[in-house]
Amino acid sequence: MSGVTSSNPFSLTKANDLSDDQIQELWVDIAPPDSPDSLFSAGRFASPMPTFILGSKGSGKTHLMRYASFPLQKKRFERDELRPLAGTQLDGYVGIYTLCSGLETGRFQGKGQSDEAWLEVFSYYLELSLGIAALAVIDDLLDGDIQDKIEPMFCAAVDRLFDSDPPVTNSVAALIDELERRKRELDYQVNNAAFTGELVPNVTASRGKLVFGIPQAFQNCSSDLGGFLFAYQLDELENLTEAQQRHVNTLVRDRRGPATLKIGARQFGIKTHATMSAGEENIRDSEFEELRLDLRFRRNEKTYRDLVALLVERRLQNFWPQSSTGLAGRGRRLTDWFEEPKRDPFDPFFMKLVKGALSSERPHMLHLRDALESWLPRGIVWGVRNDEDIQAIMNAIAVPDAPLLEKLNTFLIFNAWAKGVNLVQTASSVRSDCQAFVRSKGAGRYRQKLDHYKSDLIAQMFRDASFRHNYGGLDEFTRMSEGQPRALITLLKQTFDWATFQGERPFEAGSISLDAESKGALAAADWFYNNMRKAGGEGQAILIAVDRLAELFRINRFADNPIECSLIGFSVSARVGSKTSQRTLRLALDHSFLVEILGGQSERNSEQVTGKFQINRMLVPKWGLATGRRGIKPLSEAEMNAVFDPEMGEAFEKVKADWTSRMNAPFERARRASKDFVNGNAGDSQDDLFGD
């Protein structure tokens, strides 16, 4: 790829850092651009209805918008040997891309001026900025004879859009110069307002006059100039203040003529839908449409998997030509380049994990025996009267050739213990279920338990063996990226770095080792997590909350009897929790530390009262948690506050003690701590935190 020399094909992760050529060459879609299923179509750039393109950080908003912008359109026109005007008419729109952060909106406040004055100044500044951008596009569209014919007429029409001091020019270039001059003058006043104490701009055009008037004036000049829309693409709207967003909303509401707005923003970056039109609010599907990119990906896993596979291929083609994984002549599937974690209970790997020890000497068997022997004298081991009974249990559940199944058997004994069931009888039925499974490998109760708890059981075996927990495989990385392509690129970037450092040749020879993948996943998690440290007090609150949540989930994952399998999710009623804890929960969602779980009652904007959330799977390697969510733990009000209110450290310790006590032998329910805790936090009637 032009101008790029990199030792890692995934080193560029942000669309803002890519050149126009790179945006074009790295673009992938899930369907042809004219198909309604394509991402490109979903942006609805040629539709007059304004669109909000929403998504979390790294979900691909900027890439999509820049791909749809005029500089990239022009490249495609050149490729297709089309003149810009003809190409634009074919596309049905021209994309005028503007980054809100580029407007440096923080300048438009304070300095001894009123909010109203700043809003007017910002409004005029945006008018000039977008007007200049539209004129620049028009300058490009007018080429050849048509320019001489149209320009004077067009310039005269633009002059009439001004309330005062119309720029008297007869060329688009001169118009641009004049508007640039006015913008610079305004910049000067804004920047110096703190020193001069004055803000006396000469506002020469009303709101929307240039933004909507220039496209209209252009198309009024000739019928040959019609047939397409001016799509103003405002990216990173979250950088605008609420008042500034209200101004943009007003433009959305007042949209007219051959112009529209396509607005990119972080999912929770929309501060208001209110307008300045008598306080009216814009209504979705009435004044605007919404495209939620990562939601779209998360709703359709297959589509997302296909998309990321294409995305990785494209990266390799462009940045790693030495890879033999190119679409043409590729010898193996993309997934084959990644070593997968071992999951088959009969894989010899599990025998290595227990260092080939005899059943009776394996850590999980020793742990169970130790627990049974310790609690037997207190009479709280159901159905076990003496050491012979213990030995009978241990003999029944031993599986010398398949340590993972044996581990499952110990879990089933603990599970029965927690339920108060006779353990000797349980051991006998576990033995027969296990033997049946070994014989047939078929479906059934035993198989179901294995599938459900496998991840937690393997994690426990890894911990017993002091092995690093494994994360790996393209499918797992795709799942971890939670519908955010940038997250996947970050995972691959870190993995690639680790693999090459360790002497591997990723995408050239062999497979990327699980070791490199796991270290890459951990490095990506650390990067994601540590970024939040920069976010000040709010960031700290999020980190504390997510750390606490992860700590609880770890208690569950490494417990004798986890109450939920692969627990990384929780549900909580919308009415539950203090203001502080609700705010922290929302902040954690805003910053993608938590992710809403889709489906059923989870929709945030729906009328449902219970929300379901999970830790962003990009983060889970930090705590050795599972990437495949299964269980969801309902949180009581007390638990919600203890986790999400940073000041509730003491209460959190009690919750931890409660969870630990409930999930580990001898499964005493920590009645005193639980009752003290629950009763001490008014209004929580959920006596049993787990229910039955």
Added chain:
Amino acid sequence: MRNGPRHDPITDELQSKIKTLHSSIWERRADWPEVLDWLDQFEEHDDPDADEQLQALRLLSSFMYFGMNEIRALLRSLFRDTFRPQVAKEVRSGLHPSTALGMIGGMVDVELRRTRFVSLGNPSESSALLLYYFRQENALPKNLFLHGSDIFDLSAVGSGGGLKVQDTDITRYVFIDDLCGSGDQGREYSDRVVRPLKSISPGVKTYYYPIFGLSDGIEHLRMHSAFDEVYPVVELDPTFRAFATDSRLYVEPKIAPLRLPTEATCRRYGCELVPGHPLGWEDGQLYIGFAHNTPDNSLPIFWCDHTCPRPWRPIFRRYPKVSW
């Protein structure tokens, strides 16, 4: 070495640090297979405190490598922040305090034209290479540079005349080096070149400017050499010696107990590698290396190679001065 699935938080942390160093400051000089290859020469032990490989890995993670960019930046600093201000100071000392700055600047430039930058030792050695970069970085004309042997005019020697200075207009000679360790090499040069020079031209000033200098070596030169001015760009105080009692590598209370066992390990291997100087030339105990070479004042476990009494695989190779 504990490579593979086994999770050892300390090794992981050190490996992660080395990976970052490798891909940034170390200019990709030590990837993990090379590190493992190097570590394999040490013994592994189940007890982490007695594990030589872990000791070596920890030392390696503190290795200070200065790539070409850093060396060039230091050479800029040598001229801009060390030598030029010194000349300005000397010029000002002979002027009335009211003298305009512009005039002083002009006089400094005149003095600079009467200065010569000289490499230490043989032209094939690192000092000559540094002078090349020094000239580039500070945009200096090449006539300001010469080799030590060009200081003197030997034409009359042997025909009854004595040693003379080649260019009597020169008032300052600046000797540039990469590292002053014990100061031995500088002193030897002082005896061989600077003292004869001063004996025939007592008025000239001589400066010895190494990029790095150990405090003891610098002090030794100031006391026992003929240089008028000895000043390193970066002074390495005794805490930079790996196993000094106040070594900066073992400040953390958790790590402090590892200092003596690690020293014993380095000494044990060092005795086999460089019998006379097991912890580096004149007990340097440094852990420093440059893009162009690793100084012998650094621990031999880092730089020794197959030419040593015990064949060794270095991690930051030293290219020794070979004698024929």
